[in-house]
Amino acid sequence: MPDLNFYDMVYQVVRLIPQGRVTSYGAIASYLGTRGSSRMVGYAMQACGNANPPVPAHRVVNRQGLLTAKFHFGGDLMAQLLESEGVKVKDDQVQNFKKVFWDPAIELEL
DNA sequence: CCCGTGACGACAT
DNA sequence: TATGTCGCCACGG
Numbered sequence: 001m002p003d004l005n006f007y008d009m010v011y012q013v014v015r016l017i018p019q020g021r022v023t024s025y026g027a028i029a030s031y032l033g034t035r036g037s038s039r040m041v042g043y044a045m046q047a048c049g050n051a052n053p054p055v056p057a058h059r060v061v062n063r064q065g066l067l068t069a070k071f072h073f074g075g076d077l078m079a080q081l082l083e084s085e086g087v088k089v090k091d092d093q094v095q096n097f098k099k100v101f102w103d104p105a106i107e108l109e110l
Numbered sequence: 111c112c113c114g115t116g117a118c119g120a121c122a123t
Numbered sequence: 124t125a126t127g128t129c130g131c132c133a134c135g136g
Contacts, residue, residue, distance in 0.1 A: 114134105114136090119130090120130090121127105122129095123127080123128095
């Protein structure tokens with residue numbers, strides 16, 4: 001395990017996501033100061049399996065609230081996990097996304 | 111060392 | 124509003 005990098009930063013933020021809430025890759029990237037590096041956030045998620053404690057990557061969706069990561073979770077596992085936490089998911093899309101959206105730049109402001 | 115790929119996002123048309 | 128294109132940066136081959 002190398003030095004602390006962007007990945008751990010992402011993991012920290014993702015771990016701060018309360019149940020029943022979701023956030024977007026761009027929001028995290030922006031919060032970290034790397035607005036355009038939204039892809040890196042997702043890439044970090046892929047390696048999150050090596051993180052400890054595990055990262056609730058299922059709470060991270062794209063800007064549209066679409067479960068883009070479900071493809072990587074396999075099946076509807078991601079949707080099931082979200083619904084289990086109270087997040088309504090329909091057609092791989094988070095319902096009331098605007099309500100359940102958890103923006104670190106706002107929730108963690110200061 | 112160079113190239114392609116990728117859990118995204120913003121802007122241009 | 125919808126579709127297309129570019130940018131962004133890390134990692135694998």
